[in-house]
Amino acid sequence: MKQEVSAEIITIGDELLYGQVVDTNSAWMGEELGKIGIKVKQITSISDSPDAIEEALDIAKTRAQVILMTGGLGPTKDDLTKHTLTKYFKTHLQLHQPSLDNVVAIFKKYNRPLTVTNQQQAYLPATCTPILNTLGTAPGMLFEENEHIIVSMPGVPFEMKGMMTNDILPYLQAHFQLPEINHKVIQTIGLGESFLADTISDWEDNLPTNLKLAYLPNLSGVRLRLTGVYNGIDDLEDQMMREVGKLSDLIPEYIFGYGEISLEETVGMLLNGRNYTISTAESCTGGLIGHKLTSVPGSSMYYKGGIIAYDNYVKINELGVEQDILDKYGAVSGEVVRQMAEGVRRKMGTDVGIATSGIAGPGGGTPDKPVGTIWIAYSDATQTIAKKLNYNKSRLLNIEYTALQALNLIRQSLPGPVEE
Amino acid sequence: MKQEVSAEIITIGDELLYGQVVDTNSAWMGEELGKIGIKVKQITSISDSPDAIEEALDIAKTRAQVILMTGGLGPTKDDLTKHTLTKYFKTHLQLHQPSLDNVVAIFKKYNRPLTVTNQQQAYLPATCTPILNTLGTAPGMLFEENEHIIVSMPGVPFEMKGMMTNDILPYLQAHFQLPEINHKVIQTIGLGESFLADTISDWEDNLPTNLKLAYLPNLSGVRLRLTGVYNGIDDLEDQMMREVGKLSDLIPEYIFGYGEISLEETVGMLLNGRNYTISTAESCTGGLIGHKLTSVPGSSMYYKGGIIAYDNYVKINELGVEQDILDKYGAVSGEVVRQMAEGVRRKMGTDVGIATSGIAGPGGGTPDKPVGTIWIAYSDATQTIAKKLNYNKSRLLNIEYTALQALNLIRQSLPGPVEE
Incomplete structure (x- = not known):
């Protein structure tokens, strides 16, 4: 039995609200969640404050089963998110030895003295599943609470991406009965979005109902992304390759590649x-x-x-x-x-x-x-x-x-x- | 009497949630609001749906006096936000002649036939103050409701920026008694963020309490932004230039420019x-x-x-x-x-x-x-x-x-x- 699973993303940090940093994490997470069949309902950026974090969590739980949070885990911010979550889930901090080993190894690699502040990053809420951060010092935390999965990750994009790819996405795929989803990217150049849409409208209108097309314009042209959801009958890969083939016959001169190629x-x-x-x-x-x-x-x-x-x-x-x-x-x-x-x-x-x-x-x-x-x-x-x-x-x-x-x-x- | 005014930003569009578009509007608006002394409390990205828009508005009003919305105003989306706001504020649509003239002029300029859909863009909620969009066809709308100012703008970044700069920011400055605020940007290269912070920490720690420093690292170095709030006594410009002078004497070799220069x-x-x-x-x-x-x-x-x-x-x-x-x-x-x-x-x-x-x-x-x-x-x-x-x-x-x-x-x- 396939489940409809929805997610909410909460990004934490005053720097996002003041416009010092553009939140690129959310778009990346939204795309990756979409690829495994989880729909993002809302993205919320909030201040580095316990009240804001608790309020955002309370409201997000009314809308989504999966809540992914980034930010507020660095040593200089006194692990604000971690302490807030510890209180929120009525638990206490305890040492997570693999995370401590990880912090020690990172400081050793860069030949820097290990600070107490950084050691404290290895103390995590007792009820969470720790997520090892091989690319930085702040571990992630995964909480299961009734039907909700709540994950907290660092805000540094490549650390967050590492955790998502290695741990969170596979965990979500194993935890839920998600629909089988597949994506094909077709790269085009030479036709603007509306002309391209006109040119391929017959093909697009006749796509099987389980396939959807997205137009993703960028400087070098328009990326087309075909997303398929298994319909329970046809082989999804076959079905999609057949449609990509038809599209290729339609606009051969405008397609310069398939997949993520420049x-x-x-x-x-x-x-x-x-x-x-x-x-x-x-x-x-x-x-x-x-x-x-x-x-x-x-x-x-x-x-x-x-x-x-x-x-x-x-x-x-x-x-x-x-x-x-x-x-x-x-x-x-x-x-x-x-x-x-x-x-x-x-x-x-x-x-x-x-x-x-x-x-x-x-x-x-x-x-x-x-x-x-x-x-x-x-x-x-x-x-x-x-x-x-x-x-x-x-x-x-x-x-x-x-x-x-x-x-x-x-x-x-x-x-x-x-x-x- | 100066007022503490807080804002909330709501960006509307499924493309933001699915990661097809990175929300850069919010960071820009956050920075511009900060420059006139308005603090952003939360940024919320939601789906193109009336329920999501109404719910987001209801909650935002509990937190902020100013609510700025972007997106959902294009002709292809059937002016979803406009219809939702018309219902939300219990009013009706009426023709706004200057907006119609603007749409007609734009279509004439590009020699395209004027469609009924585009003409309908000039019909606006009767109780709003229309904001003319000289860069596109969708007008903005400003609502005053009790102590709240609610503004809806198109999601196209340059159209939104035009409205903010020409209308919304001046309006907010006139409407509220905002504190006098000033900014100085100092561009540095050659020292990483933490080394730079160490080098100038004495200066930073001794800044007058009405001046704050932000570190904005980018590929080419670290932009320093000094923000001053008038303290009611000292001339703010003098006070800030004095501190910029001290900083320049401290790290002359790392400063390559002042203001937005590459x-x-x-x-x-x-x-x-x-x-x-x-x-x-x-x-x-x-x-x-x-x-x-x-x-x-x-x-x-x-x-x-x-x-x-x-x-x-x-x-x-x-x-x-x-x-x-x-x-x-x-x-x-x-x-x-x-x-x-x-x-x-x-x-x-x-x-x-x-x-x-x-x-x-x-x-x-x-x-x-x-x-x-x-x-x-x-x-x-x-x-x-x-x-x-x-x-x-x-x-x-x-x-x-x-x-x-x-x-x-x-x-x-x-x-x-x-x-x-």
């Missing part, structure tokens, strides 16, 4: 699959394409280097752009980016060259070429392709979008197909 | 002030320093270009690094980054050259030079300085920190002082 990783795989090398000639993007390409581990296999040709002098002297072409068409032109892409490819001896030149703003625009006028070019042994872009964003966004469009141009222009 | 903007100002130009020679940072420098508007005044020398072949051919130096010391060495910084300076004809070479990881480490071993160098006409860094982070963080340290090395090494 555009720069896709480009890296495409280059590696062809044994190709690449170099960059960047004007308006100022090095961002190089940075994106080299953010991928192992990129030295295919990325050789680049010229940041911000000044026209550099375009001429380093990339071989011709002075008369510059004079005739201007630095922001198809002619110049073609010469830049070809020039860097020749100079660095790579199979592919990519180039950008544009007016990122806020200054530098003219009636002919307003801010946001940008040219990009791709060059390999058989072809050179130039493309004009027009953006109407802030300087930083114009730069960011141009770099992404340049990566996408590589993806679209590489000769293929190659077995990947 | 490290790359500071470097740009220092270069401009000296009429200096700069070029970059990047290996492990792969273009990130160039990207940071050129993210500043007007950077073409001082940034000429760079070489991304990822492959050793590029270090030799483009930057004039000597083969025997490379063989003897390896690409990640003080000797090689010195030659890179000097080489790019010569090649690009700039006053300053900056260079990086290191092992960003996760692969490529050796017992001698583990992952995170990085060299950076600064070169100008009178000196070349190389510096070794050791990081123990992920690839992306190793790259990010290296770029920031390189910018900081420029700041520290430029000959000075120059009138800025």
